[in-house]
Amino acid sequence: MQPLISLQNIVKNYRRHCALDGIDLEIKPGITGLLGPNGAGKSTLIKMILGLVRLTSGSGTVLGHRIYKDAKKIRNDIGYMPEDDCYIPGMSGVEVVQFAACLSGLPAVEAMRRAHEILDFCDMKQERYRAIETFSTGMRQKVKFAAAIVHDPKFLILDEPTSGLDPEERESLLKRIELLYRDSNKSVLISTHILPDVQAICDSVVILSKGKVRLDRSLSSLNATTEPTIEVLLHQTPEPFITQLSTNGLSHELGLNGRMTISAAVTETETASAESGGADLTDLVWRSAAASGVTIEWLRPAKNSLETIFMDTVQEAARANS
């Protein structure tokens, strides 16, 4: 699969501060999450992709165009939703989206038609005619998202798209992003601090820290646990079940809302068997439940938490730097 973005040894210095320190990165089609603590270099990386900042050294291509040198061509093919509230006071919501479309080259009348169509898609109703400075944060997010996709870009860069949204709106926006990828083949790069968003829709994750790429993997490979682990939710109190698990040589960890993670202290040979399905462990859990007389509401293979992965990666980066 051809990468959409390919960066080789990208360095960006702001006087003495090194914002990007030899970035080598390939972003393939799909939905990619860009994670990193504050000051990791995410915004600089995005500005660099858009051709807004000049590189100190390195090279790369975005959608086949040379970085910085073909900045206008790149921006023609990219839809960018900034984190900041960027709007022109005095304009209505629909005028902002139309203006964004015109700047991308849509003729004025067509831009207005398209702006309405996209605002419908974003579920924005009559409030689109109100002055944008009177909008709530959620409505501004919708307008920014609409402005980012109005010109039908090939690639979307979304900077904190769900910040300030209520849970329902957040869910809707994530569904829209997924829909754009699934039905219209738009690849997306999401920069966010909200890890569940990444967990919910991303195919791969890039973690930046101190200007370097610390992790660049598919989410499915990250989620796979090193030892067979199962997550269960019980109907009854867990004490008899816990006793039975210990009897069967299984360890457990209690989670939130009655959830329980169960794993076995296994040998390397047994790990190989667990990777082929973890059937032995599942069987033992069912037998423990039957013996203790508890009802399991659901049972599923446990995943590595993205939060743990993120924290481990960032701490490792900090240790490496110190």
Next chain:
Amino acid sequence: MPIHNLGYRPWKEKLTRPSSRWRNISASGVRLAQKSLWVKRAVFAAWLPVLYWGLGFFVIGQAMEGKLQLNDGGNRPVVQKAFDAVEKQLKKVNPMLVPTANRLAVASILRRQFRKVPKVEQLASALESGDEMLARNRIWCWLLMTFLRYPQGILILFLIGTIAPALIARDIRSKAFLLYFSRPIGKLDYLLGKFFIPATFIMLVTTLPAMALYMFGILMSPDLSVFWSTWDVPVRILIGSAFLILPTVSLALMFSSLTQETRFASFGWFAFFTLGHGAWWAIVFSTAIKKGMVNSQDLPMVMEEPEVKRWGLLSLYNNIGEAQSWVFGFSSWQEVMPSMIVLLAITVVSLSITYRQISSPLRV
């Protein structure tokens, strides 16, 4: 879901040319600016002087044709008074020269009634020359020059002060930079787009009414041959407007780009304009008092004195007036060169600073 929600659909039509995208910035800026009640009032007020100058075109044109007699406020018509005196003299010299008497009468009135208006002496001389085509050309140029300099020159001070300070300052404050520069828009497109917002309003209140006055003059003329003697006037209007637009808009945009607060940019604009002009007037008045020329009729003469005139370079308004006087053919290039250099310097420095400031929010 609304009944008209079609979901997301691709859009693959033909895009507009990249070189024309700055026009979208201008068009949306003009639409936004005209929502302001003050701007609407200023544009309306700016068209009122057209009526007065239109009357001037009509009256002087008719007087030159001998169809109208002007009254200077007394009981006797001034044209008739001047005409009688001139006619008596001409009859003595050569009776064939009598038809020129009207032009001489108009020249006489201009010298008496419009002494304070710059370049009136040159205009009166042109009328006296006896060349009717030249006289008409000169009088139209003079009327249009004074139109651009006095009512419109002062009105645009307020118009630019209302529109321009917000243009870039507001984008910096509301972080609208990313809305522009995440699109295929360059810094030059942005600058051009912003430049043409106040420029459009200035053209609306200077170039357009001046052209309307010219057309009015043509229509009021006895025949269309007048066009051949005045064809250069529209060109002079365009160049004169450019001299008005370039330094003023560049300067106002520069102030706008230096701050996030519109009020500071407005203050900078008005302060630059009034301090420069005020300083020059202070020098003019102090010289006039020193020389005992305290009559307001004498001030134009004081302004023309070399040791006073050089201080006129402090005033943007005066420099623009000098440049326009050259454009309309009332001053030589040597006379106005220092003002031209000042205007060029203001334009170049302002645009350079603005261009640099535009990219600074993106560099961090």
